[in-house]
Amino acid sequence: MDSSNTIIIYSSKYGATKKYACWLSEELNCDLLETKKATIDKVEKYNIIIFGGGIYASGILGISFLKKYYERLKNKKIVAFAVGASPYDEKAIEALRKHNFKDELAGIPCFYCRGAWNEAGMSWKDRMLCGMLKKVVAKKNPENYEPWEAALMQAIGSNHDWTDKDNLKPIIELIRKYEAEN
Numbered sequence: 001m002d003s004s005n006t007i008i009i010y011s012s013k014y015g016a017t018k019k020y021a022c023w024l025s026e027e028l029n030c031d032l033l034e035t036k037k038a039t040i041d042k043v044e045k046y047n048i049i050i051f052g053g054g055i056y057a058s059g060i061l062g063i064s065f066l067k068k069y070y071e072r073l074k075n076k077k078i079v080a081f082a083v084g085a086s087p088y089d090e091k092a093i094e095a096l097r098k099h100n101f102k103d104e105l106a107g108i109p110c111f112y113c114r115g116a117w118n119e120a121g122m123s124w125k126d127r128m129l130c131g132m133l134k135k136v137v138a139k140k141n142p143e144n145y146e147p148w149e150a151a152l153m154q155a156i157g158s159n160h161d162w163t164d165k166d167n168l169k170p171i172i173e174l175i176r177k178y179e180a181e182n
């Protein structure tokens with residue numbers, strides 16, 4: 001099977017997931033579509049579906065598409081990646097997987113890529129939400145911070161870009177394996 005049988009659908013609010021999706025599409029030479037513009041009729045034409053989404057309050061943007069259409073996609077090879085501001089932490093990623101990939105979605109492999117934190121570019125609502133979250137977290141003893149809480153406290157008030165092509169290596173490896181099997 002050639003790589004035209006692979007599509008990436010992604011949801012990105014501030015561009016980090018989009019950046020990873022574009023890198024992947026260049027590397028794999030495959031189609032790329034924003035989830036909000038995707039239709040199931042189009043997506044189900046592909047054999048391998050890569051799903052990417054930014055993480056917001058532990059939820060992965062766009063995951064409702066997979067939930068809604070899983071019945072029609074269940075025989076496809078689906079690989080997901082989530083993009084957040086937290087540093088890589090296996091325990092936190094396992095919790096993210098459990099929270100987002102429930103029931104029939106539980107078998108979908110989900111990788112993590114660290115994104116960016118661009119407070120200057122955030123919507124007023126998001127900036128306010130983060131400010132409120134910071135106030136709650138600040139009441140905790142820093143020794144007991146979860147990895148995402150520590151990252152939030154460090155990131156708030158500044159801009160960071162942790163996007164790195166190397167984070168895509170395990171995804172590319174798995175897709176190449178799937179492509180070779182077909």
Ligand SMILES: Cc1cc2nc3c(=O)[nH]c(=O)nc-3n(C[C@H](O)[C@H](O)[C@H](O)COP(=O)(O)O)c2cc1C
Binds near residue numbers: 057085127
């Ligand atoms: C309101 C808000 C909530 C967020 N929640 C999380 C979170 O729960 N975990 C995390 O790792 N990152 C969180 N982030 C950081 C984003 O996931 C990060 O900036 C990511 O790069 C966004 O990807 P995007 O630009 O493709 O939307 C949050 C950011 C905002 C503004």
